[in-house]
Amino acid sequence: MSTHPPFRKVFDGVATRDQMFQLFNRHKDNPGIDPISGTPYAGEYFEIAAEQYHFMLALLPPLFQRTGMFGISEYKAGYVTSVFFAIRIRGRERWFHGFCDLSDKRCPDAMRVAIIAHETGAVDSMTRQEKLEAIWSATHAGFKGIAGEANPDACPPEHHSKRSILVNAGGQGTILKLLEELNDEEIGKLLPVPQVAG
Known part of the structure; x- marks a missing residue:
């Protein structure tokens, strides 16, 4: 197997x-x-x-x-x-x-x-996970990291070892957010290239 x-x-x-x-x-x-x-x-x-x-x-x-x-x-x-x-x-x-x-x-x-x-699948051929992988790949190392790696007390233990990324949160400024918790709007803004029809 x-x-x-x-x-x-x-x-x-x-x-x-x-x-x-x-x-x-x-x-x-x-x-x-x-x-x-x-x-x-x-x-x-x-x-x-x-x-x-x-x-x-x-x-x-x-x-x-x-x-x-x-x-x-x-x-x-x-x-x-x-x-x-x-x-x-x-x-x-x-x-x-x-x-x-x-x-x-x-x-x-x-x-x-x-x-x-x-x-040959859907018009938007990338799955959510593939979009997250593309964002992670395109993000400079200085703007991403592993939650809890540098400061274990900075995040809940259940989030340790998860990928995190800096995002623009509008009025809140730039915040660190778990990659898996990005919403559709954030994903749309962070994708490295425009999505194309399949």
Whole structure:
């Protein structure tokens, strides 16, 4: 049975080349996370442009390659590596990058199926959790943290180890709020790029 986390989209829209490289390392500044393990990345995916797909294909010899999919020979960490997908969705060719844990050999195919299922779903294709992941990814390390890590007495014990983020609370100024407690309006303001129709 697979132990990788659920597949999740971590960026809304099509990532530029610079955004793609930032997303490759999106966990490096996150407090309380060990990016060396590769675990924080496993199961994450985002959309890229055709030029990024072909650039990465030419960059390193692929670990594996088959129709519409290839894996990078340089692992992120452990068994986690980058897999790139070319997928026809609703009659249009689209390209994606995902981090797959190859300790489960079915992971690339399962991710491909998950991407297709997700991208052919609702008009607003990102779930609430995916929006929160995108916000967390795009927020500078100085504006986010782990509740209770620096000052355990500053928040209730049940909130310790939860992700928190600075938000503009209007008349209250800037406040620290648990990521999971952001409301729809705050999520709309904090998403790194405008949402696009599916």
